[in-house]
Amino acid sequence: MTLIRVDGPGVVTSDDGRRFVVLALPDGLRVVDAACPHNGGPLEQGWVRDGRALVCPWHWYRFDLDTGACDTSPRHVLGVYPVREIDGVPHADVGDPPRPLSWSERLRAHARE
Template structure:
């Protein structure tokens, strides 16, 4: 699924929403390149768009977890990984390829995944 990134309008970070309701953070780096990640920090859901971006990393404003915006690797701990999404140009406009939405799970499937540590 492609999500239009829109016009930065002077911003270096902003959020966009996919038609299925997922939120993504868009970062305009100093070199003019654009990176897109999930909007919430994988640690506790902090708003990454409010974080500090420096040297290709974003630092979560809540607990200071640092993530590489190219790979999603967490530089603070190996317990977390940030989903990053490729940016593609289409008809002169930038879009993020955010993939398909996650499947809708029943409550029993959610509980089973949680019990197995998959959530």
């Protein structure tokens, strides 16, 4: 488990170098991956629609901010992380960094795309 402090909207970086976008919604903060899972677009430049979906500025892929599900293509899922207060300060649990893929896993992933 990796906790990062999220004081307000913007981009935060975890100690291991991963980047996340913090969004302020009417019902609280949301933390999501900073890169679009479709093609790596900068989600900090995206926009929130209807208070529930984040739209990527590059190809307009739309992601549900509660589940990470993509309305545009179900094979893409955005990482959405829970925010909780610890001693009155909001933190997000962004989990452990992903393990590096082996060469065969990389080749299989590339072939699926």
